[in-house]
Amino acid sequence: MRKYKEKEILIFKTTWGLFSEKGFHDIKISEIAKLSGIGKGTVYEYFKSKEELVQEMIIYNLEIAHEKVISEIEIIDSPVEKLRVIGINDINRKMDILKTLKIIQMITDFSKNNIKESVFENIGKRFKLVQEIIEEGIKEGIINTDNASNATILYTGTMNNALMIDNFTNGSAINMDEILEYVIDTLTKKASDYR
Amino acid sequence: MRKYKEKEILIFKTTWGLFSEKGFHDIKISEIAKLSGIGKGTVYEYFKSKEELVQEMIIYNLEIAHEKVISEIEIIDSPVEKLRVIGINDINRKMDILKTLKIIQMITDFSKNNIKESVFENIGKRFKLVQEIIEEGIKEGIINTDNASNATILYTGTMNNALMIDNFTNGSAINMDEILEYVIDTLTKKASDYR
Amino acid sequence: MRKYKEKEILIFKTTWGLFSEKGFHDIKISEIAKLSGIGKGTVYEYFKSKEELVQEMIIYNLEIAHEKVISEIEIIDSPVEKLRVIGINDINRKMDILKTLKIIQMITDFSKNNIKESVFENIGKRFKLVQEIIEEGIKEGIINTDNASNATILYTGTMNNALMIDNFTNGSAINMDEILEYVIDTLTKKASDYR
């Protein structure tokens, strides 16, 4: 993670904030500048183009988010507890997750391939983190599955799906905490549960 | 589902085709017209604005897709087999599913609320269909879960997630058929499986 | 005055009706057709272009208006009474006069010179009519002026100005009948009036 200048981070935060409601084309440089309290020209002092700004912002946010998750689970021992903390974290940072999903859909908006790779790399890190936790859980006999990769897809897919539906229905259709327990239950389901 | 004119459908198909690679703002009326083999003005004979065109196209495609799924599973008895057929269908129509996910992310691009409702309604139909199949499976003792709604989120979330990763990695990371079996297995997992 | 076909007159009337509220560019052929109860293509059966249609309509209306005035004053003997009848007529057909004034302002909108000439000719007819009446009045010693042409400008200008102000102020500032009497008084003012 490269060293970011103070003003770059300011611009990133403003731009990320605009992502909730707007897409790439609806975010205006003039708006970013005004909300950041700086001049339009200043934005171009730090970024060659709007596209570069948005791409770097995306990478910055994915990196920040990943570091946050890492720091929060490193003190936890139990793999299941780790999944739970990751889940709770996602629920609390719901909008960030949704923006990440938006970015994945938007990826074709960007011309340069390096952004695609960079996003891919960062999302991959997240995937690997969950997968390693699940593998740990399998080793410890707590998680019941024969395929950690598939279980990772299941875990992340279920959580993301729930967050999307929750957002789409303005929180009226989904109890996120219940979903988290449900997916953890599913992964830890044992033969004895059915006896 | 209202009766669509021949030319409307032509325009819908061209526009839907452009969705793979482009977002709302990157789709140009001039391009739609040219690819449809009609004049720019003709597009406006059928739709008041670009926004209306895109919205009606979305609704049209969601409706068509739903009808297709319905017709394919109505001759099948077994709930598990139904889920499998739906899954296979999704895998085959991968791009359509991804476009639908894109639409959900794009929903804030649209000003009028009726499109949001309409998309919500159509996606809801899909959700309910899967949920009913799962409830059927629970009743028949084939599917093992205490919450059909959560299981639906798990099933659709896992499949969508897999399709996204598959697309993102150009098919190199995911075996979709395996994922489908994995999620069906998960839902039908019984105590005896672990003995 | 050439012989007009029934449908031409229909189109003229619709178009003339639209002139109250709209200018040349705001009148749409599609609107004329719809309000006339005919097809858009039909309009082009009778007129080569929108410009030609509007020009012919203008000439038609000026001619009709002039004939009407002629027929109304031909049975009257007194020049002053003639001026009064013309004035009353103008007040009653207020909108037509205002449209004529509008046309004069719009004349530069038209490319062909023959329309300018035609309008000029028709408005000239009106001018000459009034001037002849005034000359008659001078001869009879009822109208007091040494210049019939200037008096004509004064009479028509005052009346038109009053109608414009009346229209502009939605009838709240002007008593048209009073103005008419005022201008007639002015023209007939005699030395004895002041004794």
Place this chain on the structure above:
Amino acid sequence: MRKYKEKEILIFKTTWGLFSEKGFHDIKISEIAKLSGIGKGTVYEYFKSKEELVQEMIIYNLEIAHEKVISEIEIIDSPVEKLRVIGINDINRKMDILKTLKIIQMITDFSKNNIKESVFENIGKRFKLVQEIIEEGIKEGIINTDNASNATILYTGTMNNALMIDNFTNGSAINMDEILEYVIDTLTKKASDYR
């Protein structure tokens, strides 16, 4: 009268210049920009829309014109001489008067009501100015009429009418200076004149 920026005035002047030959719809922003020696986008830096630009230009010109007239008559004592100066002024600024008359006809082209009010207010100022001068003349016994308001309509109507005819006939039919004297004579006509 609000403070106008230098570039606003530049744009106003160019636009006002185009009014001689063109109506609202025939004036193109691209043409205004080119003739002003600025970019198309620059016009939109100063005015939200073409409509707003034209409206503000109209108000600006009416205000400027009024101020000019005021400054020219304030040093004159005699009411008759004031009318004469106003008349000479109008003759010299013939095109401006004709544009003002054009504006009155065009007023329906504008959607917002505030422009109508603004134009009304400015034209009203002009009317009141003349009316006050005439009232002054009546008091001094120089102007002979029992109704200053009607006399104002007569004076302005005659002059405007003459200017219109003059313009329409390319100056071949009217001697403007003679008309001015004629209308002043008419207003000052006394019983003794006829003895």
Place this chain on the structure above:
DNA sequence: GATGAATGAGACTTCATTCAT
């Protein structure tokens, strides 16, 4: 470094006109 006035490419949309039926 910071700024924001100026720019013009490019997109949407309208509507007079055509022409096959």
Place this chain on the structure above:
DNA sequence: CATGAATGAAGTCTCATTCAT
């Protein structure tokens, strides 16, 4: 004669980007 679906020229307006201060 009558029609209206189809067309594309042309105009308005937006906004990323530049550059002189």
